Amino acid sequence: MGQDKLFPAQNAELPGAFENITLKENHAVEILAIAVFFLLVTPLLSVHRVTDFMIFCIFAMSFDMLYGYMGRLSFGQMLYLGTGAYGCGLFIKYINGNPLLAIFAGVAFAGLLAMLLGLIIVRTTGACFALINLAFNHIGFFLVLSPLRSITRGEDGFGVSASQIGSLNFGSRPIMYGAVFLSLLLVFYFLRRLTSAPYGIMIRSIKEDETRVRFLGYNTFLYKWLTFALAGTIAGLAGALTALNYNYVNPNAMDVHSNVGVVFACLIGGAGNLYGAILGGVIYMLISNFLAIYIYRWEMFLGFSLLIIVFRFRMGVWGYIQRFWVHKLIPRFTKKEAI
Amino acid sequence: MLEIRNLDVSYGYAKVLHDVSLNIKTGEMVFLIGRNGAGKTTLLKTIIGLLQPQKGSIVYAGKEISNLSPERLYLQGFRYVGQEKKVFGNLTVQENIEIAAFASGEPMDVSLKKITSIYPKIKDFLKTKAGQLSGGQRQILLVGRALVGEPKLLLIDEPTQGLAAIVIEEIIHILDSLKKQVSALIVEQNLSLVKQLSDRIFLLKEGKMVREIISKSEESGIQDLEGYL
Amino acid sequence: MHYTIFYGLTIGAILYFISIGLSLTFGTMRVINFAHTITYTIGVYILITFVIFFKWSFPVGAVLAILAIIPIAYVIERFIIRRLYGDSLDYTFIATFAVALIGVDLIKWIWGPAPYPLSDPIGKYLILFDVSLPIYRVLMVISAILLFILLHLFFKMTIVGKIIIAALDDKDGVRCLGINVDKYFSLVFVMGSALAVLGGIFYAPISSIHPYMGLAILLLCFAVVIVGGMGNLKGTFLSAFALGMLMALTARYWPQGAETMVFIAMAVVLIFRPIDI
Numbered sequence: 001m002g003q004d005k006l007f008p009a010q011n012a013e014l015p016g017a018f019e020n021i022t023l024k025e026n027h028a029v030e031i032l033a034i035a036v037f038f039l040l041v042t043p044l045l046s047v048h049r050v051t052d053f054m055i056f057c058i059f060a061m062s063f064d065m066l067y068g069y070m071g072r073l074s075f076g077q078m079l080y081l082g083t084g085a086y087g088c089g090l091f092i093k094y095i096n097g098n099p100l101l102a103i104f105a106g107v108a109f110a111g112l113l114a115m116l117l118g119l120i121i122v123r124t125t126g127a128c129f130a131l132i133n134l135a136f137n138h139i140g141f142f143l144v145l146s147p148l149r150s151i152t153r154g155e156d157g158f159g160v161s162a163s164q165i166g167s168l169n170f171g172s173r174p175i176m177y178g179a180v181f182l183s184l185l186l187v188f189y190f191l192r193r194l195t196s197a198p199y200g201i202m203i204r205s206i207k208e209d210e211t212r213v214r215f216l217g218y219n220t221f222l223y224k225w226l227t228f229a230l231a232g233t234i235a236g237l238a239g240a241l242t243a244l245n246y247n248y249v250n251p252n253a254m255d256v257h258s259n260v261g262v263v264f265a266c267l268i269g270g271a272g273n274l275y276g277a278i279l280g281g282v283i284y285m286l287i288s289n290f291l292a293i294y295i296y297r298w299e300m301f302l303g304f305s306l307l308i309i310v311f312r313f314r315m316g317v318w319g320y321i322q323r324f325w326v327h328k329l330i331p332r333f334t335k336k337e338a339i
Numbered sequence: 340m341l342e343i344r345n346l347d348v349s350y351g352y353a354k355v356l357h358d359v360s361l362n363i364k365t366g367e368m369v370f371l372i373g374r375n376g377a378g379k380t381t382l383l384k385t386i387i388g389l390l391q392p393q394k395g396s397i398v399y400a401g402k403e404i405s406n407l408s409p410e411r412l413y414l415q416g417f418r419y420v421g422q423e424k425k426v427f428g429n430l431t432v433q434e435n436i437e438i439a440a441f442a443s444g445e446p447m448d449v450s451l452k453k454i455t456s457i458y459p460k461i462k463d464f465l466k467t468k469a470g471q472l473s474g475g476q477r478q479i480l481l482v483g484r485a486l487v488g489e490p491k492l493l494l495i496d497e498p499t500q501g502l503a504a505i506v507i508e509e510i511i512h513i514l515d516s517l518k519k520q521v522s523a524l525i526v527e528q529n530l531s532l533v534k535q536l537s538d539r540i541f542l543l544k545e546g547k548m549v550r551e552i553i554s555k556s557e558e559s560g561i562q563d564l565e566g567y568l
Numbered sequence: 569m570h571y572t573i574f575y576g577l578t579i580g581a582i583l584y585f586i587s588i589g590l591s592l593t594f595g596t597m598r599v600i601n602f603a604h605t606i607t608y609t610i611g612v613y614i615l616i617t618f619v620i621f622f623k624w625s626f627p628v629g630a631v632l633a634i635l636a637i638i639p640i641a642y643v644i645e646r647f648i649i650r651r652l653y654g655d656s657l658d659y660t661f662i663a664t665f666a667v668a669l670i671g672v673d674l675i676k677w678i679w680g681p682a683p684y685p686l687s688d689p690i691g692k693y694l695i696l697f698d699v700s701l702p703i704y705r706v707l708m709v710i711s712a713i714l715l716f717i718l719l720h721l722f723f724k725m726t727i728v729g730k731i732i733i734a735a736l737d738d739k740d741g742v743r744c745l746g747i748n749v750d751k752y753f754s755l756v757f758v759m760g761s762a763l764a765v766l767g768g769i770f771y772a773p774i775s776s777i778h779p780y781m782g783l784a785i786l787l788l789c790f791a792v793v794i795v796g797g798m799g800n801l802k803g804t805f806l807s808a809f810a811l812g813m814l815m816a817l818t819a820r821y822w823p824q825g826a827e828t829m830v831f832i833a834m835a836v837v838l839i840f841r842p843i844d845i
Contacts, residue, residue, distance in 0.1 A: 067658075073658040127660065131602075132834075134787065257780075303669035306662055310652070310662055311663075
């Protein structure tokens with residue numbers, strides 16, 4: 001059987017393929033909606049917080065590519081966030097202070113690492129996939145903490161101060177906000193296009209029934225690997241932005257235990273949908289920023305919430321919105337969302 | 340004894356059986372034939388409780404059984420032999436039989452006697468790991484395992500698939516000796532075997548029951564079955 | 569070098585104790601039980617409660633810890649894992665992870681986040697071939713080997729063991745023979761958790777006891793299970809000792825790289841033998 005068909009010729013054969021999807025969608029409206037949303041909440045929360053929120057949303061979208069779209073639960077996505085942060089920070093510290101180049105370096109670092117590890121990791125599925133990611137994340141954390149401490153400064157971490165290019169000063173809050181804002185919209189647009197293209201149908205089909213996709217003659221390994229690398233790259237972007245936003249990198253950027261945050265965000269927002277990821281990201285950040293002071297036992301809270309989600313609330317918030325609200329109000333909209 | 344009415348079964352997102360009805364009378368050996376993918380295996384798995392039907396009923400001895408688990412159905416006398424010829428490969432033949440005898444509480448020597456009566460040569464293999472048996476021996480072990488306890492209805496999926504002609508003879512012989520002792524629903528593609536043993540034949544096509552043939556009266560009916568396979 | 573080999577054996581013994589449960593639940597229920605970390609940790613904390621706070625003797629504390637974990641493990645299996653049977657494996661993983669989170673916080677709540685020290689309960693040395701070995705560690709290795717033999721006999725001689733072996737091969741086949749496998753899976757689960765606690769009890773005096781102690785060891789044991797083959801009892805035994813030895817040897821030349829080496833070994837195995845779980 002030929003293993004080299006790249007693009008689905010007859011989508012209808014694929015298990016994840018739904019009825020004809022419209023490729024020409026009005027992304028402009030969606031992007032505008034997201035932009036307006038974040039601009040509106042900014043005065044309510046504060047520029048710094050919203051910058052943080054948006055970075056987390058980028059991270060949540062990268063995770064959702066793997067989990068929501070391709071059905072591969074990763075418990076080690078923090079590795080790529082951390083690699084992006086360290087890549088960016090180390091670049092500024094040792095090579096060049098240019099923040100744009102540094103972001104690029106962080107993204108490239110994380111992307112390359114994901115490409116390399118992806119070769120091994122995408123061979124597994126299910127809980128094994130989750131654990132093997134966690135294992136690699138654990139190694140990464142350990143590496144920056146101890147064997148590489150001469151460059152990473154171990155536990156203490158190091159400061160990141162990007163130099164100014166013209167009037168572009170990443171030290172200033174509004175400029176940082178703008179950069180993150182633009183990144184978020186770009187990533188959203190890019191992923192939105194990608195997931196509604198044949199590629200998106202492919203990875204959703206892999207989620208539904210990988211064996212069948214393979215028997216139809218598609219090279220599923222390649223798709224899984226590409227998605228993994230892509231998710232790693234985007235997580236790297238979130239990491240690089242984190243480093244610039246905090247002017248600081250330490251091993252917490254790669255902390256294994258932080259993975260649960262993004263898993264929680266995607267589940268509560270509604271996995272398998274970029275809106276769900278963004279919404280979940282915002283919800284999680286709101287809880288951890290504002291409610292956490294009142295929740296004395298934070299891990300227990302997360303644990304019980306996850307159990308409730310798994311047993312009772314699998315659709316997530318966006319799933320409910322789609323079902324009860326969008327369906328009734330904007331029927332035209334749901335047709336696209338159902339993809 | 341078994342009556343299936345208007346059964347719909349889906350496997351994941353795809354509907355495999357559409358409105359299937361079928362019945363088996365006590366002591367009958369009924370065959371189910373049809374092309375690959377017609378839904379024969381799905382039907383057997385649904386009867387034994389490994390799959391749940393979306394619609395329809397399965398009535399056994401006057402009781403609805405479509406929601407019972409395989410464990411419960413075993414105690415009612417249902418025996419299922421799957422297509423994959425899966426024995427417990429890491430256990431010996433004797434241990435395989437031991438596990439079969441466990442739930443029914445039948446003493447081991449009684450079970451062994453039943454199996455040796457249909458296939459005396461099994462005595463030589465009792466200490467062999469079941470994983471090392473040949474395909475034919477596995478199939479015989481599986482059928483033998485199904486006779487442990489008090490079987491009422493055998494459900495056998497493709498008993499001769501992939502086996503050598505000489506082994507098939509053996510299996511025909513075994514199945515023939517079981518006729519009248521138990522009822523059976525057997526999926527089979529080998530038409531000469533079907534002709535030899537069947538009381539009735541059901542023909543499945545693309546998930547629908549298309550024909551029922553009473554073998555003795557319709558000798559010619561069997562001839563043109565070839566076209567369906 | 570003698571020391572290195574001996575330490576390799578001790579690490580192997582601990583890895584073996586903790587991996588069995590993981591491997592068996594993997595093989596029978598097709599579930600990666602993340603809550604394994606927490607049953608293990610709670611067991612150790614129960615041990616120190618008896619040994620440090622009540623000043624009872626170590627063996628008594630150990631037995632009580634193992635007994636205490638049995639109902640906890642049963643509840644996790646019965647109310648979390650069994651309810652998610654036949655569901656997507658991801659949900660089981662997330663749910664068991666959630667249980668681990670709750671457990672970690674519970675430990676911090678009851679015992680506090682600070683680590684506890686626990687000293688070697690025997691403290692004597694055995695002189696063998698010119699090297700002195702702590703008797704405690706010698707006992708550990710002997711127990712691991714004994715356990716392997718006992719488990720082997722259990723799975724070979726008892727009908728329960730045979731049913732579990734059969735279910736590893738073909739769960740549906742066992743169900744179709746009228747045997748309610750869920751009951752046996754519960755047993756496997758509880759047994760695995762109890763053995764993990766036993767491993768934890770052995771490990772506690774030579775490591776530090778803190779709420780997150782389960783994670784690192786779980787990842788190592790996960791590697792053991794992948795290398796040894798899921799549900800493969802002999803494989804788990806061999807791979808636990810092989811990886812333990814690998815860790816000891818790496819630590820001799822590059823102390824920081826010991827754990828990393830284990831994961832590299834796992835990656836290599838995965839490249840040649842991909843798995844589908």
